[in-house]
Amino acid sequence: MAKKGGIKNIFEGFAGNTSMHGLGTLASAGSWKARVFWSIVCLSSMAMFLFMLSRIVKQYLSYPVNVSIQRVSSYLLHIHAS
Numbered sequence: 883m884a885k886k887g888g889i890k891n892i893f894e895g896f897a898g899n900t901s902m903h904g905l906g907t908l909a910s911a912g913s914w915k916a917r918v919f920w921s922i923v924c925l926s927s928m929a930m931f932l933f934m935l936s937r938i939v940k941q942y943l944s945y946p947v948n949v950s951i952q953r954v955s956s957y958l959l960h961i962h963a964s
Contacts, residue, residue: 893909894910896910897910898910904920904923904924904927907920908920908921910935
């Protein structure tokens with residue numbers, strides 16, 4: 883049984899149909915220099931996204947939360963019968 887595609891064909895098919903910006907350009911790049919350039923661009927964009935996401939999560943988790951609970955007891959309990 884012959885191989886139907888291979889990793890290169892699978893990647894090109896995925897990159898051609900995905901909505902992730904840059905992967906389509908990376909897959910359709912003609913020369914190896916263009917592929918290296920678009921690989922650097924895609925990896926740099928992903929690294930910047932992860933960096934910004936980590937900053938946002940750290941800021942969210944460091945937000946102070948103050949909880950105030952007051953306990954009040956009542957000796958008279960009124961139960962309404964329906």
